Amino acid sequence: LRKKLNATITRFAGDAFVYLSNRGTVDNPGPIVSAVLSDLRKASAISRAEGEPLVVIAHSFGGEIMYDILTHFDPSIAVDCLITVGSQVGLFEEMKLYRVSSPTLPPNPPAGRVVRPASLKRWLNVFDTNDVLSYQLEPVVDGVSDFHYDTGYSSLGAHGGYFMRP
Numbered sequence: 001l002r003k004k005l006n007a008t009i010t011r012f013a014g015d016a017f018v019y020l021s022n023r024g025t026v027d028n029p030g031p032i033v034s035a036v037l038s039d040l041r042k043a044s045a046i047s048r049a050e051g052e053p054l055v056v057i058a059h060s061f062g063g064e065i066m067y068d069i070l071t072h073f074d075p076s077i078a079v080d081c082l083i084t085v086g087s088q089v090g091l092f093e094e095m096k097l098y099r100v101s102s103p104t105l106p107p108n109p110p111a112g113r114v115v116r117p118a119s120l121k122r123w124l125n126v127f128d129t130n131d132v133l134s135y136q137l138e139p140v141v142d143g144v145s146d147f148h149y150d151t152g153y154s155s156l157g158a159h160g161g162y163f164m165r166p
Protein backbone atom coordinates (compact mmCIF):
# COMPACT_ATOMS: atom_id res chain seq x y z
CA LEU A 1 0.00 0.00 0.00
CA ARG A 2 2.83 2.37 0.83
CA LYS A 3 4.29 2.05 -2.67
CA LYS A 4 1.00 3.00 -4.35
CA LEU A 5 0.30 5.87 -1.92
CA ASN A 6 3.87 7.13 -2.26
CA ALA A 7 3.57 7.13 -6.07
CA THR A 8 0.27 9.05 -5.91
CA ILE A 9 1.62 11.69 -3.52
CA THR A 10 4.83 12.05 -5.53
CA ARG A 11 2.93 12.49 -8.81
CA PHE A 12 0.65 15.08 -7.19
CA ALA A 13 3.56 17.02 -5.69
CA GLY A 14 5.43 16.98 -9.00
CA ASP A 15 2.38 18.25 -10.89
CA ALA A 16 1.85 20.98 -8.29
CA PHE A 17 5.47 22.18 -8.49
CA VAL A 18 5.37 22.25 -12.30
CA TYR A 19 2.13 24.24 -12.29
CA LEU A 20 3.34 26.72 -9.65
CA SER A 21 6.60 27.40 -11.49
CA ASN A 22 4.97 27.66 -14.94
CA ARG A 23 1.62 29.35 -14.27
CA GLY A 24 2.92 32.61 -15.71
CA THR A 25 1.61 36.13 -15.24
CA VAL A 26 -1.60 37.98 -16.04
CA ASP A 27 -0.03 39.31 -19.24
CA ASN A 28 1.57 35.99 -20.15
CA PRO A 29 -0.28 33.08 -18.52
CA GLY A 30 1.30 29.65 -18.62
CA PRO A 31 -0.10 26.81 -20.75
CA ILE A 32 -2.38 25.32 -18.10
CA VAL A 33 -3.83 28.67 -17.05
CA SER A 34 -4.24 29.67 -20.72
CA ALA A 35 -6.17 26.51 -21.59
CA VAL A 36 -8.46 26.66 -18.57
CA LEU A 37 -8.96 30.42 -18.86
CA SER A 38 -9.90 30.15 -22.54
CA ASP A 39 -12.52 27.47 -21.88
CA LEU A 40 -13.82 29.27 -18.80
CA ARG A 41 -14.32 32.49 -20.79
CA LYS A 42 -16.17 30.55 -23.52
CA ALA A 43 -18.39 28.83 -20.95
CA SER A 44 -19.06 32.17 -19.27
CA ALA A 45 -20.12 33.77 -22.56
CA ILE A 46 -22.45 30.87 -23.36
CA SER A 47 -24.02 30.82 -19.89
CA ARG A 48 -24.67 34.57 -19.98
CA ALA A 49 -26.06 34.46 -23.54
CA GLU A 50 -28.44 31.65 -22.59
CA GLY A 51 -29.33 33.12 -19.21
CA GLU A 52 -28.06 30.03 -17.44
CA PRO A 53 -25.84 29.90 -14.34
CA LEU A 54 -22.17 29.11 -14.73
CA VAL A 55 -21.35 26.14 -12.51
CA VAL A 56 -17.77 24.90 -12.41
CA ILE A 57 -16.71 21.58 -10.90
CA ALA A 58 -13.00 21.32 -10.14
CA HIS A 59 -11.45 18.08 -8.90
CA SER A 60 -8.20 17.95 -6.97
CA PHE A 61 -5.63 20.44 -8.31
CA GLY A 62 -8.29 21.94 -10.55
CA GLY A 63 -9.43 23.77 -7.41
CA GLU A 64 -6.09 25.52 -7.08
CA ILE A 65 -6.10 26.46 -10.76
CA MET A 66 -9.64 27.89 -10.48
CA TYR A 67 -8.72 29.84 -7.33
CA ASP A 68 -5.65 31.28 -9.06
CA ILE A 69 -7.78 32.30 -12.06
CA LEU A 70 -10.62 33.83 -10.04
CA THR A 71 -8.30 35.76 -7.73
CA HIS A 72 -5.43 36.72 -10.01
CA PHE A 73 -5.55 35.86 -13.71
CA ASP A 74 -9.11 37.08 -14.38
CA PRO A 75 -11.12 38.08 -11.30
CA SER A 76 -13.83 39.53 -13.57
CA ILE A 77 -15.17 36.12 -14.58
CA ALA A 78 -18.47 35.67 -12.72
CA VAL A 79 -19.03 32.11 -11.52
CA ASP A 80 -22.41 31.30 -10.00
CA CYS A 81 -21.18 28.19 -8.20
CA LEU A 82 -17.76 26.62 -7.84
CA ILE A 83 -17.72 23.06 -6.55
CA THR A 84 -14.28 21.90 -5.52
CA VAL A 85 -13.98 18.16 -4.96
CA GLY A 86 -11.04 16.51 -3.21
CA SER A 87 -9.12 19.75 -3.45
CA GLN A 88 -6.21 21.36 -1.64
CA VAL A 89 -7.17 25.03 -2.01
CA GLY A 90 -7.09 25.67 1.74
CA LEU A 91 -3.73 23.96 2.19
CA PHE A 92 -2.16 26.02 -0.58
CA GLU A 93 -3.61 29.24 0.85
CA GLU A 94 -2.26 28.39 4.30
CA MET A 95 1.16 27.89 2.67
CA LYS A 96 0.65 31.24 0.82
CA LEU A 97 1.33 29.76 -2.62
CA TYR A 98 -1.17 31.80 -4.65
CA ARG A 99 -0.30 35.01 -6.49
CA VAL A 100 -2.74 36.92 -4.27
CA SER A 101 -1.69 35.27 -1.02
CA SER A 102 -0.48 37.62 1.65
CA PRO A 103 1.39 36.64 4.81
CA THR A 104 -0.66 39.26 6.67
CA LEU A 105 -4.05 37.73 5.70
CA PRO A 106 -6.06 36.66 7.45
CA PRO A 107 -5.10 39.15 10.16
CA ASN A 108 -5.96 36.90 13.11
CA PRO A 109 -5.59 33.19 12.29
CA PRO A 110 -7.10 30.80 13.11
CA ALA A 111 -10.18 32.95 13.85
CA GLY A 112 -9.85 35.03 10.66
CA ARG A 113 -10.38 33.85 7.11
CA VAL A 114 -9.33 34.93 3.64
CA VAL A 115 -12.11 36.60 1.63
CA ARG A 116 -13.84 34.48 -1.04
CA PRO A 117 -13.20 35.75 -4.59
CA ALA A 118 -15.62 38.62 -5.27
CA SER A 119 -16.85 37.23 -8.60
CA LEU A 120 -17.73 33.87 -7.04
CA LYS A 121 -21.35 33.77 -5.81
CA ARG A 122 -21.34 30.36 -4.13
CA TRP A 123 -18.61 27.88 -3.25
CA LEU A 124 -19.17 24.30 -2.15
CA ASN A 125 -16.12 22.28 -1.12
CA VAL A 126 -16.53 18.49 -1.03
CA PHE A 127 -14.03 16.39 0.93
CA ASP A 128 -13.65 12.86 2.26
CA THR A 129 -11.67 12.30 5.45
CA ASN A 130 -10.27 9.11 3.87
CA ASP A 131 -8.84 11.16 0.99
CA VAL A 132 -5.35 12.27 1.98
CA LEU A 133 -5.41 14.87 -0.82
CA SER A 134 -8.63 16.63 0.22
CA TYR A 135 -8.99 19.40 2.75
CA GLN A 136 -11.72 21.38 4.43
CA LEU A 137 -11.95 24.97 3.26
CA GLU A 138 -14.38 26.70 5.65
CA PRO A 139 -11.66 27.34 8.27
CA VAL A 140 -9.50 29.13 5.67
CA VAL A 141 -11.80 30.98 3.24
CA ASP A 142 -14.87 32.98 4.28
CA GLY A 143 -18.16 32.20 2.58
CA VAL A 144 -17.42 28.58 1.65
CA SER A 145 -19.63 25.62 2.56
CA ASP A 146 -17.77 22.39 3.30
CA PHE A 147 -19.56 19.12 2.60
CA HIS A 148 -18.21 15.87 3.99
CA TYR A 149 -18.86 13.08 1.49
CA ASP A 150 -18.00 9.48 2.30
CA THR A 151 -16.82 7.96 -0.97
CA GLY A 152 -16.79 4.54 0.65
CA TYR A 153 -13.20 4.02 -0.45
CA SER A 154 -10.01 3.60 1.55
CA SER A 155 -7.21 6.15 1.56
CA LEU A 156 -5.89 4.68 -1.68
CA GLY A 157 -9.15 4.94 -3.61
CA ALA A 158 -10.98 7.86 -2.02
CA HIS A 159 -9.37 10.60 -4.14
CA GLY A 160 -10.79 9.16 -7.34
CA GLY A 161 -13.94 7.80 -5.72
CA TYR A 162 -16.05 10.97 -5.56
CA PHE A 163 -17.54 10.41 -8.99
CA MET A 164 -17.94 6.64 -8.68
CA ARG A 165 -20.89 6.55 -6.30
CA PRO A 166 -24.39 7.95 -6.81
